[in-house]
Amino acid sequence: MKVARLDGLVRHLILAGFSASIALPLLWVLRVSLTDKLTAYRLPPEIGQIGLHNFVEVLTQYDFTRWFGNSVFVAVLATAISLPAAAMMAYATARYRTGGWPLMMMVLSSQMIPPIVLVLPMFLVFTTLMPVPGIIAITIAHVAINLPFMAWIMISFFDEDTRSLEEAARCDGATRWQAFTRVTIPVAMPGIIAAGLLGFILSWNEFLYALILGNHSSQTLAVGLASLETHAGVNIAPLAAATLLALAPVLILLPFLQKYLIKGLSLGALK
Amino acid sequence: MASIQLNSVSRIYGQGASAVHAVKGIDLQIEDGEFMIFLGPSGCGKSTTLRMIAGLEPVSQGDLLIDGQRVNDVDPAERDLAIVFQNYALYPHMSVRQNMAFGLKLRGTPGPEIESRIAGVAETLGIRPLLDRKPSQLSGGQRQRVALGRALVREPRAFLLDEPLSNLDAKLRSVMRTELIKLHRKLGTTMIHVTHDQVEAMTMGTRICIMRGGEIVQVGKPQDVYRDPADTFVAGFLATPPMNLIPARIEAAGEGLAVIAPGLSVPVPEAYRAAYAPYTGREVILGIRPEDLFETPEGAAPAAIDCSIETVEALGPETILNVKLGQGGSELAARLPAEGDWEVARQIRLFADSLRMHLFDPETTRKIAR
Ligand SMILES: Nc1ncnc2c1ncn2[C@@H]1O[C@H](COP(=O)(O)OP(=O)(O)O)[C@@H](O)[C@H]1O
Ligand SMILES: [Mg+2]
Numbered sequence: 152m153k154v155a156r157l158d159g160l161v162r163h164l165i166l167a168g169f170s171a172s173i174a175l176p177l178l179w180v181l182r183v184s185l186t187d188k189l190t191a192y193r194l195p196p197e198i199g200q201i202g203l204h205n206f207v208e209v210l211t212q213y214d215f216t217r218w219f220g221n222s223v224f225v226a227v228l229a230t231a232i233s234l235p236a237a238a239m240m241a242y243a244t245a246r247y248r249t250g251g252w253p254l255m256m257m258v259l260s261s262q263m264i265p266p267i268v269l270v271l272p273m274f275l276v277f278t279t280l281m282p283v284p285g286i287i288a289i290t291i292a293h294v295a296i297n298l299p300f301m302a303w304i305m306i307s308f309f310d311e312d313t314r315s316l317e318e319a320a321r322c323d324g325a326t327r328w329q330a331f332t333r334v335t336i337p338v339a340m341p342g343i344i345a346a347g348l349l350g351f352i353l354s355w356n357e358f359l360y361a362l363i364l365g366n367h368s369s370q371t372l373a374v375g376l377a378s379l380e381t382h383a384g385v386n387i388a389p390l391a392a393a394t395l396l397a398l399a400p401v402l403i404l405l406p407f408l409q410k411y412l413i414k415g416l417s418l419g420a421l422k
Numbered sequence: 423m424a425s426i427q428l429n430s431v432s433r434i435y436g437q438g439a440s441a442v443h444a445v446k447g448i449d450l451q452i453e454d455g456e457f458m459i460f461l462g463p464s465g466c467g468k469s470t471t472l473r474m475i476a477g478l479e480p481v482s483q484g485d486l487l488i489d490g491q492r493v494n495d496v497d498p499a500e501r502d503l504a505i506v507f508q509n510y511a512l513y514p515h516m517s518v519r520q521n522m523a524f525g526l527k528l529r530g531t532p533g534p535e536i537e538s539r540i541a542g543v544a545e546t547l548g549i550r551p552l553l554d555r556k557p558s559q560l561s562g563g564q565r566q567r568v569a570l571g572r573a574l575v576r577e578p579r580a581f582l583l584d585e586p587l588s589n590l591d592a593k594l595r596s597v598m599r600t601e602l603i604k605l606h607r608k609l610g611t612t613m614i615h616v617t618h619d620q621v622e623a624m625t626m627g628t629r630i631c632i633m634r635g636g637e638i639v640q641v642g643k644p645q646d647v648y649r650d651p652a653d654t655f656v657a658g659f660l661a662t663p664p665m666n667l668i669p670a671r672i673e674a675a676g677e678g679l680a681v682i683a684p685g686l687s688v689p690v691p692e693a694y695r696a697a698y699a700p701y702t703g704r705e706v707i708l709g710i711r712p713e714d715l716f717e718t719p720e721g722a723a724p725a726a727i728d729c730s731i732e733t734v735e736a737l738g739p740e741t742i743l744n745v746k747l748g749q750g751g752s753e754l755a756a757r758l759p760a761e762g763d764w765e766v767a768r769q770i771r772l773f774a775d776s777l778r779m780h781l782f783d784p785e786t787t788r789k790i791a792r
Binding site: 315316318319320321322323324325326329333334337338340 | 476477478497498499500501502503504505507509511512513514515524525528529572576
């Protein structure tokens with residue numbers, strides 16, 4: 152009995168340690184966003200005067216709304232383009248082994264190469280295609296990097312179970328396309344949504360391609376936030392406020408991601 | 423309503439050295455309205471054959487005909503057959519009602535007719551209270567009924583059932599067995615039922631098609647196949663306990679012949695003498711069904727067998743004795759009436775009805791014709 156309680160205590164201490172290591176930086180950012188630059192750097196930490204002035208400053212004195220708009224544009228468009236394509240690629244791979252293992256290796260290796268290796272060739276390609284690469288170039292780049300990743304995730308959602316459901320539908324009189332759209336897609340939907348959310352978040356947070364392929368007017372949030380670190384020093388308090396605002400959509404999406412991922416993974420539970 | 427014909431139908435998975443010859447050129451004619459059973463051990467090609475008939479698997483060689491029309495290249499959606507899968511394959515995102523309506527809607531059946539057909543089938547199968555549930559809210563037996571219902575509402579040309587009862591518990595399985603037999607009698611639609619359960623095979627079908635290693639071993643009415651198994655595989659597969667198979671020799675005995683094995687000598691009845699004579703002096707396999715062994719001489723030509731009791735399985739209405747022949751002979755199973763006080767290790771004398779013995783050629787394993 153005593154050993155069990157001690158055991159539980161140790162477990163909770165370990166978990167608390169992990170939680171703190173994840174939550175503390177966020178709480179720190181929250182604190183900084185509500186104070187001013189001087190208080191922010193003081194040690195030991197102080198709360199000081201609390202106010203929303205940093206948020207007001209971010210929204211009024213910087214291009215925050217444009218960055219936000221650009222990020223929404225890029226992430227939504229990139230996801231909207233890559234998700235259906237990735238779903239079909241995953242389906243073809245799962246059902247017909249299209250491309251076989253060489254294609255699978257290519258998909259995987261595209262995820263293993265450091266992005267910096269690809270970004271310069273891509274920059275060269277885009278500068279020959281358009282006078283000034285910008286938001287469209289960033290979107291296309293995001294489609295290119297997210298599509299294989301999303302397809303890879305979705306392959307497991309078009310498994311043996313959906314195959315036999317499709318066969319049932321085919322015998323019920325459905326064409327291949329009807330079986331795909333009326334049975335396979337709805338059944339795999341939680342997995343597809345989860346892949347879409349993951350792709351959206353990846354695109355939302357992406358920095359390197361957005362920086363290199365972008366110009367001043369196409370700055371996304373990630374690039375815009377980085378620009379707050381100026382040669383004249385880091386505007387730490389407004390940066391913290393902007394970071395929180397940038398995080399908000401991701402924080403809102405995360406619970407959905409979790410829900411759909413779990414739903415997607417337990418699809419096969421009905422036997 | 424449909425007759426189904428397979429002419430030298432093969433299915434080969436893969437190519438080259440790794441090719442799997444799952445079905446090896448089988449010929450089979452299934453008449454309209456028949457209840458055909460595909461019986462065989464796991465991996466013998468039953469499902470593959472059924473899936474070829476359904477159109478889910480391409481026919482590698484040979485011709486598949488439905489109602490006399492070659493359908494090798496006809497899409498499964500156009501064959502108008504209904505298949506019930508072992509895992510039921512209910513659409514998890516649809517209610518029971520929607521599951522049943524799916525195929526009818528695709529065929530453009532008018533709404534009111536869909537409703538009335540679903541109501542009728544739901545009544546027959548007793549699944550009316552389940553119509554608005556999702557498959558995940560059903561028990562295994564209920565899912566099985568719904569899967570059957572989804573096939574029934576379609577009123578297809580034929581039903582293809584791939585081990586639909588194998589996931590049910592023993593009691594439910596026997597209930598569903600009876601219901602399927604009744605359904606077939608009522609509808610008169612062609613049914614093909616795949617199973618590896620010999621009780622299902624013996625009780626349900628109008629004919630059994632016994633398969634092994636991608637080939638058909640024997641086709642016939644259950645009783646005919648039982649009475650007259652084509653080879654040792656069929657003899658050993660149908661019924662539990664299966665037919666006793668004993669390595670033996672045929673030897674001349676006085677005027678006639680006898681089948682001799684350690685601890686056993688069965689005179690060949692006169693009726694079979696001519697047929698078995700060419701095997702004189704050769705090895706054979708003697709087959710005796712457990713129910714053809716008796717405590718007292720029975721039949722026209724009884725042969726005494728002395729043996730000792732190894733195990734006693736009292737099943738209630740009957741008792742299965744496992745006995746060992748003398749002189750290091752084989753073990754046999756005997757199906758005897760329940761009454762009788764048998765003790766393990768006791769010596770007893772049983773009688774075989776030699777008119778009901780079977781002989782098989784050990785080289786080909788085929789039955790020796792008589
Ligand atoms: N998709 C496949 N690819 C390769 N071999 C297969 C495939 N499906 C079945 N087989 C093989 O074909 C043979 C027959 O399988 P199946 O028809 O499922 O047997 P049964 O239903 O009688 O148990 C087995 O040896 C099996 O391994
Ligand atoms: Mg099978």
